[in-house]
Amino acid sequence: MNHLPLIIKREYLTKVRNKSFIIMTFLSPIIMIALVALVAYLSQLNNDKLRTISVLDETGLLNDVFENTENTNYTMLNELSLEEAKILVKEKEDYGLLYISKVNDLQNFTGNVKFYSQDSPSLGTISSLERKLEKKFSDLKLQSVGVDLEQIRLSKVNIDIAQESFEGEKSSKIDNIMKLAFGGAAGYLLFMFIIIYGNMIMRSVIEEKTSRIIEVIISSVKPIQLMMGKIIGTSLAGVTQFVIWVILGGVLLVVVSAIFGIDLAQVQTPQQEMVNQAIQEEGAQAFAENLITAIGNLPMTNLIIAFMLFFISGYLLYSSLYASIGAAVDNETDTQQFMLPILMPLILAVYVGIFTVIEDPHGTVSTVFSFIPFTSPVVMLMRIPFGVPLWQQGLSLLILIGTFIFAVWFAAKIYRVGILMYGKKPTYKELFKWMKY
Template sequence: MDKLKLIIKREFLAKVKNKSFIILTVLSPLLMVGLFSLIIFLNQKNSEEIRKVAFVDESEQLSMVFEDTKGIKYVNLTELGLDEAKNKTREFYYGLIYIPKNDSLKDLSKGIQFYSEDAPSLSLLSEIENKLEKKIRNLKIEKLQVDVQKIKEAETDVDILTENFSGEKSSKIGSILRMAAGGGFGYLIFMFIIIYGTSVMRSVIEEKTSRIIEVIISSVKPFQLMLGKIVGNALAGILQFIIWMISAGFLLFVITSIFGIEAASSSSSIGQMNPEAVQQ
């Protein structure tokens, strides 16, 4: 048992004193927090920015859906035509929505294009698509001489409440958090096996090439040697993960305190759409 402890101690100290271990332990929390802060910053910048989007509606049936929202202001350039509208959009606007002329409601959704210098955000495209889909659907319903308002009134949202047999109410968020925690811990275990399994293999190869293994095997059993290496590297890995969690938590607390970043509200707003975007 004393020999096993010595092997574990040797492997642990050899791992934690390694320069790559120290550098990775220090830099990883900084990189994680920096990436998280960058995502929050970019999301806040995008949410605060008001984009001006022009549109050309040659069908003359969908212009009314383009009402200004909190983050998007629409400009009607239908009278200018597509080519001139493109030129003006390059200079003054974020992008241009082009709806070609189409007499058939069936084909009205075909050929709609969005022109911009850079790739537009997915949330912006999703909001525009939802506006157009709802309007085209309503036009088709009206053509069938069906009251659109009655159909809207018939739509129902079902929200099932969860409760255990003892009468305590549970939250759906709890199930989501448990699922996320399970996936997160599974990922950590996977990374742990890959990183530190390779570390054990390198340790064995180094000793074999330096012929230290011949001296060690003469005094300890191979099982004790391998067990000591695995436990020593595992303890070093656990120490590294603990340092990562504490450092990342502390850095996040400092950043949110200094810059006043509300991480929860910022992250929940990712992909969030304005309710006015779908009430057309």
């Protein structure tokens, strides 16, 4: 008898009706958005503060270096000794005092520059000061050996390499950024999905054990049916939650930024810096056009199909392992020991994805990891936007599905024996023995 639909329905309804599930579904996006808004607000607050930096320049060469900006004012101090300046700055409660000692020989200038302040200065401030001084002094050095600065400026050439594949496909830097964004999002989504809902499956198996209903159920249905029903039912609940999160999150984001006038796009992330850089180089108009072609250039059909296949098989692979952990133990505290071997390849996959795929999407490391079944779903999803040959995708998927079938078989064995074992926490050796029962 096939009870799978019945089991899926029950699992889904129990999950979805669960109070904490409902609360999490509606509260998480609110909390997330609130957090993002708070961070944005705070970083704006921080940037808004006006800093005054006093400069004591004994060389007399740097008058034109320091220009006041929105956030920073520079005060040039003249005819004061260092000690007097320090006292003065301290009394004025300035951000700090930049001291450049007298230079005797410009050619051998080693940069006797110090920054005095009450609290340690921010990294950004220091490096910005360093950049200013470096530029000025190297200009001065160049001038002192008789180089015309204007000529150097005129000799600068700006090159933007237009990229085109042999098949005539045009691409640009934005393309790469889009590819990274798509791949990264897909891989990360899978990672989060596995962790959140894998755990949920595990808990629901443990619940059946602790409530002792398992033997009643198992006298009516096959363990593997129960396990698959649980996995599918929980995943559907997960998808429901995710969809609500995305919709609710999107709406809230718009509402919050409209109400509080916080420009959330200003929150700086490394990706955004790259985008900003690209915008600066190409101009906003060109950027928008390139963005659209970039999205158009992505192998969309391939991306969507591959995403579905890798996501589903990867998720099923891991969730069947989670289910078997739930079956092997009696309570949640005992799961730690078995969680590690599952989490390790998953975390490894994300790191490999982040560090090697960005660097070289078709390099040896990323290629190998996109075939190893436990890392392949995440790594391959990150690689695909960069164009992976179909045979590679197919082979990787085949290996993944093979492993998934093996894992389900393995999990079903552990599950079948484990759900009826109470009391003691099993060791790996015992788990291995269960395979033979």
